[in-house]
Amino acid sequence: MVDQPRLERTLKHARHLEKARHIRVDAAGGIVAGEVDGILGELRYPLPHAIALGQWRGEPVLLSLDEATHPEWPSGREWLNQLPEYAFELISTALQVSHWRRDHRFCGRCGKPTQQHRNELAMVCSNCRLRAYPRQSPCIITLVSHGRQLLLARSPRFKQGRFSTLAGFIEPGESAEQALRREVMEEVGVEIGRVRYFKSQSWPFPHSFMLAFFAEAVSRDIHIDGVEIEAADWFEPEQLPALPAVGAISRQLIDTFVNGIAIQD
Ligand SMILES: [Zn+2]
The missing domain is CATH 3.90.79.10 (Nucleoside Triphosphate Pyrophosphohydrolase)
Known part of the structure; x- marks a missing residue:
């Protein structure tokens, strides 16, 4: 049996990465089509606000969020129905991280804006330092x-x-x-x-x-x-x-x- 690709969660930050794959998710959870495995595009320039998801087929994978909605981008559910089962982990991770990122722009305790932690998947309050991790x-x-x-x-x-x-x-x-x-x-x-x-x-x-x-x-x-x-x-x-x-x-x-x-x- 051929080994199927998995998301290796070894990549902790997206800084300085000049060559990577990226998955683009819009504000409604739509995902744009890409060349690799249907949803991964090639990134040829640094993307300062991207979020590192891990390694996929030996390459770093970043998540980039699009603040707009693109009705022409298939939804996460549509991709899950279309792509082979091994893509589930990648799609599930990208959708959940993008959802979390959008819902934690402000601190739940004091209401001030949050910033992304440098090395962890966490949003940190600029005022009281409360951390918000992706919710499960x-x-x-x-x-x-x-x-x-x-x-x-x-x-x-x-x-x-x-x-x-x-x-x-x-x-x-x-x-x-x-x-x-x-x-x-x-x-x-x-x-x-x-x-x-x-x-x-x-x-x-x-x-x-x-x-x-x-x-x-x-x-x-x-x-x-x-x-x-x-x-x-x-x-x-x-x-x-x-x-x-x-x-x-x-x-x-x-x-x-x-x-x-x-x-x-
Ligand atoms: Zn706070």
Whole structure:
């Protein structure tokens, strides 16, 4: 198997770099097309306000933010659908860093302007020195199952007909396992027995850190809240509804569970 490129997070600052790749993100999260991997352009001059993201295919990669919006630039979601799965990390990082950079131009404590730290991914207040790092919001995402059936639900935000796994933010002071049991109870009224960790994904819309689990239901009656969830049901693996895009961790949970059943059968 050929090694796929990864974002090596070794580059700490963008000063004095005269030759690098850059990814340009606009104020609405659109990304302009580039020559390498669809989204990386060649930079032939120093870019004083660029942010170092790391190394990609042995070359430094910088993020440059465009203050305007360019409706013709494809959105981050469109790029994720178009590009191979290995580009996910690069796109996710660029979108989250650009989002953070835009949202921390002023100090959250004293309101004075911030400046970028020289060597760290941090915005520092010019007055009180408070530092703001890129935010990651931890969330649980879980595939609830009972026997061979999958509990899938849809939010009013989803495309018509699409169902997915359950997800929610972890609240302050709460463990991931507690958040999982609480969210499932709140959203569909189902009690959870055993849980098993699957894997994680840093999801850039806007900055959710998804911790994925398989969860076994010990009750079957579904009571939806009608707000976050507008429909939920138990599905047989052979009769699944429309699902999230391949690459999303919700889809990986579903595919892994269904493939496991296929092997057992
Ligand atoms: Zn301040």
